[in-house]
Amino acid sequence: MKRIVDKGSRARHARSLVMGLLLLLALASNAHGPTPARAQQDDRFPVPAGLESAVEFWKRVYGEWTQDEVAFHDRDDLAIVYRVIHQKKSDDSESYRANEAAQERIVERISQILLDLAARNPDPRTLSGDYEDVYEAFGPGAGPARWRQAAGRIRVQRGLKERFLTGLLHAGQFHEYIVKIFREEGVPTEIAWLPMVESTYNIEARSSVGAAGIWQFMPSTGRLYMRVDGTVDERLDPILGGRAAARLLRHNFQGLGSWPVAITAYNHGYYGMRRAVRELGTNDYMTIRRQYDGPAFGFASKNFYAEFLAALSIAQNPAPYFGTFQPYRTLEFDLVTMPVGMSLPAVAAAVQVDEARLWKLNPALTDAVWRGQRNIPDGFRLRVPPGYGREAPQQLASSAAARGGRLRTITPEDETDEARAEFYTVQRGDTLKSIAARHGTTVNEIAALNGLKNRNLIRVGQRLRVLR
Known part of the structure; x- marks a missing residue:
């Protein structure tokens, strides 16, 4: 008997098999990788080829090296770490100076070894001790030219593991609000972790040049986006500062067209990065990082995006670095x-x-x-x-x-000049820079308020007006 085949049934069966296969593939994708929406989100913050070693370096700074560990590394190639030593951190001025002196001796020693290697180009089999360590830090392919150049590029970095963990604890109070603000302002919510780079979420952070708060706004930039005066300084409020930061970042992106470049502009300044884009004719981040030689585009600016990627990675998955911990509860009010x-x-x-x-x-x-x-x-x-x-x-x-x-x-x-002003009496060891940092202002503002012609000449007991 001839077998009769229902072509419609065969077609339905084939469609069922295809749909089943697609479902299995979708489940496998969800189990082993990001969803398409997540992948699209991550694409805004890529780790470009050539930046991997810098990101890994900052992961070690934030999540591996403690405050009592000091790394000696190459300033331009963060894959080159010559040595990590144990040196107890101290804020006492005498101990601090002793630590700095010890670090300088190690830097000089590494520099001498590099110059000696460049001069002799020895057989690596004859090396031992410090010489072998320095040689091996470069890996294969190094030679006299690289060693000679590297002798002047040695940098010191202390670990920040404890500070980073403290920052994650404090972030629990505010992160939920900041994520909501960033979403409202149309800024990727991943950037809500930027304070981990700026201040490790230290609410009382003040820089030596007058930046303040977890977002480290300078007074002049802060006034563009929020209230900054003698009564209310919104830079000091993580949530209000977060709104200002989101708007600044959105402005950077709208003008520069790249989130890596926009994030770098948060450190280097919008106009500085716009100048880089115009000079090089591209907003490709790695091209700018490698080729732009603006006078202020130094180590901090070149590494800001790599630091952000490292901080973001750890903040999103902190357990491998810090184990189990409980962030502070979200602030309620x-x-x-x-x-x-x-x-x-x-x-x-x-x-x-x-x-x-x-x-x-x-x-x-x-x-x-x-x-x-x-x-x-x-x-x-x-x-x-x-x-x-x-x-x-x-x-x-x-x-x-x-x-x-x-x-x-x-x-x-309606204030008199006296009522509007805050005064400070100069103490031994003070400088205008330290006084400005302590009062959340700038050297220029103090100099202008007091008519100082020589900013390096202040005397003990002198009464300075420091706040309008």
């Missing part, structure tokens, strides 16, 4: 708009919250507010503990009314 300007003690009494707790919730309020020299401003979005937001507006309004409704923010327009 209610928001209340100040109806009038009021002093901190008056606000604390009105809403029945301890002043210290208000301080922790509102880091954008400056020291002048906490010292009672300035009021919490009218219109300020005050954070109060969760549950307090329902009654706080009425409590504040009643408190203001009881004081005759006359309380208001102290503004530059």
Whole structure:
């Protein structure tokens, strides 16, 4: 008997087999790799060919080397690490200088070995000890020319493992808010980990040149995106600073067209990177990194993107580096708009919250507010503990009314010069740079406020105006 085949059934069976195979492939893809959406996201932050060793170096700095370990490495080729020593970190000035002197001796020793290798080009089988270690740091293919050039490129890097872990703990308080802000501003949420590079999430971070907060905004740049003055300094608030950082990064990307270059511009400056793009005729990150020779485009700028990639990798998968740990809980609060300007003690009494707790919730309020020299401003979005937001507006309004409704923010327009200024008396060992860093301002601003012609000449006991 002739077998009759149902062609429609065969077709349906074939389609079923194909669909089943596609389903298995999809499941395998999900089990062993990123989804297409994730892959597209990761493509914005590639590790370009030639940058792998730099990323791995910064992973060691953040996740392997402790604060008591110091690495001696080549400044331009981070794959070359000559030596890692144990040297206890100390902030005591005498111990600090002793550590620096010991490091300088090791740098000189490595430099001498490199120059000697370049002069003699010895048979590697005859080398031992320090000479063998330096030779092997280069791997095969090195020769006199590379050794001679490397002799002047030795750099020292202390490990940051403890600081990085502390940063991850602190990030737990704010990261959820910052991710939400970045999403609202159209900026990739991965960049919300950038403070791990800028400050390792140190909320009190201040640089020697006046940058402040976890996002390390300078006063001049900060004022473009947020409020920075003697009453409110939003640079000090991780969340408010996060909004400003997202907008700055978005501006960088819109003008430069590349996230690696936009992130580098966060360190080097938008106009500096735009100059690099124009001079080289490309926004390819590795081309810029290798070929751009702008005078300020040094080690920090060239490595900023590699540091970000390393920090991002560790932050997204910290267990291999730090084991199990619990970040601090997400900060919770209610928001209340100040109806009038009021002093901190008056606000604390009105809403029945301890002043210290208000301080922790509102880091954008400056020291002048906490010292009672300035009021919490009218219109300020005050954070109060969760549950307090329902009654706080009425409590504040009643408190203001009881004081005759006359309380208001102290503004530059109605302050005398003396009331507007904060003064500092110069101590032994101070410099304008150290004073500026301590007060969140810049050397130029202090010099202008005090009419200083010679910025290197200040005297002990001199009274300087440091804040407008």
